Amino acid sequence: MRELVKRVAEELVSSDHAVALTGAGISTESGIPDFRGPRGLWKKYDPRLFTYSNFVRDPGGFWRLWLEVRREAFLADATPNPGHAALAKLEQMGILKCIITQNVDGLHQKAGSQNVIEFHGNLRYAKCLSCGTRVSIEAAEEAALRGELPPRCGCGGVLKPDAVFFEEQIPQEALRAALEHALVCDLMLVVGTSAVVYPAALLPRVAKERSTGFLWMMGVVSKPRDKPAKVVEVNLEPTPLTDSVADYTILGRAGEMLPKIVEEVERIVGSRRGS
Ligand SMILES: [Zn+2]
Structure with missing residues (x-):
């Protein structure tokens, strides 16, 4: 595991456009039940x-x-956990360019993240x-x-x-912006989501396959990078991405694993500065 965390940290440091995609799994540690889950x-x-x-x-x-x-x-009393804080830190360091989230709890912003694309709106x-x-x-x-x-x-x-209520459309601007990031990112961190529900399901695949397919219909204009993005998954259990899309899969709680990754990132950045 330590070795895996180290390799992911190195990938992050050498990336120049890393983005994160987050789902319910990062907020359950803040006491917010997954709407679809057993306590949902x-x-x-x-x-x-x-x-x-x-x-x-x-x-x-x-x-x-x-x-x-x-x-x-939940809502009123929920506070960000170390997973949210770790992603905010990566943004401050200039490594993470944006967070695309399926969550409606506003906890990324509460943790200090600035560039957050909300697919499903914000219940605050x-x-x-x-x-x-x-x-x-x-x-x-x-x-x-x-x-x-x-x-x-x-x-x-x-x-x-x-x-966003059932039957309501995903805000088109959020969807377009997320797809643009997926096309140009060179690393996508997928946290706490099995990414089986549209449109989240699309993003790691767009990052990996650079398939522009129908994207022009959505007003997505960025030219994809030639090289596929690295996809890093942090989740409690394996997902459909694990075998087909992910380059690295770190199994564990986001609130525990993300701080470990960031700690390693800081160590690498610090030692490069020192040398
Ligand atoms: Zn009005």
């Missing part, structure tokens, strides 16, 4: 309640339900369906608690938690 929200609540059409049909009813759900879903905010203004989720929740159902924007529009 979808075991207790019917996912159909969280469709866009259900929200629009009865936004007041949705917010009443939300006040109950938010307690189970609510957004006006009419004018697009964002307010903090707490402000919307307080209004709902006062009986304002649904809570509304200053313009009169209905506020909706700013995560």
Whole structure:
């Protein structure tokens, strides 16, 4: 394992455009249950309640339900763990160029990461369906608690938690930006995700195969690098990427393994400076 961590650290140091793709696995250590997992929200609540059409049909009813759900879903008290901190550190060092995340908890930003692409929105905010203004989720929740159902924007529009609901499209700008990074990165760190769900599933493969295929349809214009990117996976268990796509697979908790990798990166960078 030590040897593996060392090799990955060397790959990171010699990369010039490393990106990270993160999923639920990095946030479970902050006490946020994987929505799809055994303790997840979808075991207790019917996912159909969280469709866009259900929200629009009865936004007041949705917010009443939300006040109950938010307690189970974590959010308010969750804090970043050493895995989030390690990725923020890699960005500060100029090694990691961006984080592409499937999570809606905002913990990467809370840990200090600046360049974060959110595929599924961010549950720390609510957004006006009419004018697009964002307010903090707490402000919307307080209004709902006062009986304002649904809570509304200053313009009169209905506020909706700013995560992508079922039936809703992935924000196109986020998708385009993520694909651009996948085409030009030379290292992709895949953390806490089995990358089986679209569009996350696409990214390590685009990085590896440089397949531009249909990407032009999405407005992706970057010219891919000639060489395939190195794909490094950090996950509790093997995934479909392990045999086919990943160059390195580190099995373990993100909160334990990422700090080890960063420690090694710092050692290498320090010794090069010294020599
Ligand atoms: Zn508005």
